[in-house]
Amino acid sequence: MPMSRASTTNRISFSAWLGPAAVLGCLSLLAGCLATAPQQAAVSTQELSFSEAVVVATDGLANQTQKLPALLAMVESKLVRRNVVVDAPIDAASGQQTQATQLLERRIAERLAARTEGKFELLPFKTENLAKVQYLLTGTLTRQGGPAKPLLNINLALVELKTGQVVAQASALARDEGLNHTPLPIYQDSPVLVKDKVIDGYIGTAATAPGAAANPVYMERVAVAGVISEAGTLYNAERYPESLARYQEARGQAGGEQLRTLNGIYLNNVRLGRMAEAENAFGQIVAYGLRASKLDVKFLFNPGSTEFWSDARLSGAYPMWLRQIAKESTGARVCMVIVGHTSRTGSEQTNDVLSLQRALYIQQRLAAESPALAQRTKASGKGWRENLVGSGTDNAVDALDRRVEFRVEPC
Structure with a gap:
């Protein structure tokens, strides 16, 4: 029977009324039916330039979020823009943000913005944006190979904030050619290795397979991570009063008691000349x-010696550091192995001896502050065998390789 004009008009009106919302609903239903299994991680083992590797890893990550067949994916890309925040990538060995990890973040953002299919909109990593976004992106750079052929493994993961599940993961291998691994100011100035269970959780999340849960220790602290990130950015911009306020705000929030929070409070108080507050903050670190059960402190020594670095701008705080280490370890009644480390220059034997001598010197200084520690500590030297960076450049890049480590052990 022929369709009446009124019936045709109603059908057209009904279709128009449904509009994009109905299409999106259908696409979501289809996506749910088709996505019966987690996506496979995208792994590239071909050695590429850094720029090429970032493109491969970013595309591999983004493509895993397109669960629909090609035709429907094309329609979806016209209607849906996925919102994402990026928790700044870090160096996996040290937990630091560097010039290279900052470059990685910029290149990821540029690649996602350039995509025509499966578009992503990046929002600043702030607490107020977490309720607006679907995904959280994490990333790490991990050194591979030796000094003769340095390589970097890029790991990226996309976490669905609603479920805490990793929905995509990708990795690519880059040649470490001409990249600047100098830490950002907050890490250059830090007296300690800023790496705790939260940072370890971030690193683990970046390498987690699709379908698995992101690290819970990290995810439980994502909200405060946005505040900590802002505080670090302010410090790097030399806006110390504002940075201090943000770090103090972060510490007052759930999950805010972290090493990087305490470190930020210490550094800003030093910059502002508040030395009593700085000493109290270092004691808390x-x-x-x-x-x-582990603390790594950046005591720097003159080359080849057990004398602290001659420049008082760097070593002027060392007596206070030693005083607080002695005070806190005595009060906690802990036993410790004091482990000396050196950078990768000179012979292995020479560095083994030098690192032990430096550990013995620190032990003597602590015992002078608190005689009880003479019986509660022992010294060990690791030379350069446990380098975190391993560049052998003897500058800000590998300062952590010349650290002194305090390992708590049973008495």
Whole structure:
């Protein structure tokens, strides 16, 4: 029977009324039916330039979010823009943000913005944006190979914030050619290795397979991570009063008691000339490390010697650091192995001896502050065998390789 004009008009009106919302609903239903299994991680083992590797890893990550067949994916890309925040990539060995990890973040953002299919909209990593976005992106750079052929493994993961599940993961291998691994100012100035269980959780999340849960220790602290990120950015911009306020705000929030928060409070107080507050903050850093059974402090020495670095701008705070380490470890009644480390220059034998001598010197200084520690500590030297960076450049890049480590052990 022929369709009446009124019936035709109603059908057209009904279709128009449904509009994009109905199409999106259908696409979501289809996506749910088709996505019966997690996507496979995208792994590239071909050695590429850094720029090429970032493109491969970013595309591999983004493509895993397109669960629909090609035709429907094309329609979806016209209607849907996925919102994402990026928690700044870090160096996996040190937990630091560097010039290279900052470059990685910029290149990821540029590649996602250039995509024509499966578009992503990046929002600043701020607490207020977490409720607006679907995904959180994490990323790490991991050194591979030796000095003769340095390589970097790029790991990226996309976490669905609603479920805490990793929905995509990708990795690519880049040649470490001409990249600047200098840490950002907050890490250059840090007195300690800023790496705790939260940072370890971030690193683990970046390498987690699709379909698995992101690290819970990290995810439980994502909200405060946005505040900590802002505080670090302010410090790097030399806006110390504002940075201090943000770090103090972060510490007052759930999950805010982290090593990087305490570190930021210490550094800003130093910059603002508040030395009593800075010493109190350093004591809290030490207490945090002792509770975690590990504290790495950047005591720098003159080359080949057990004398602290001659420039008082760097070593002027060392007596206070030693005083607080002695005070907190005595109060906690812990036993420790004091481990000396050196950078990768000179012979292995020479560095083994030098690192032990430096550890013995620190032990003597602590015992002078608190005689009880003479019986509660022992010294060990690792030379350059446990380098975190391994560049052998003897500058800000590998300062952590010349650290002194305090490992808590049973008495």
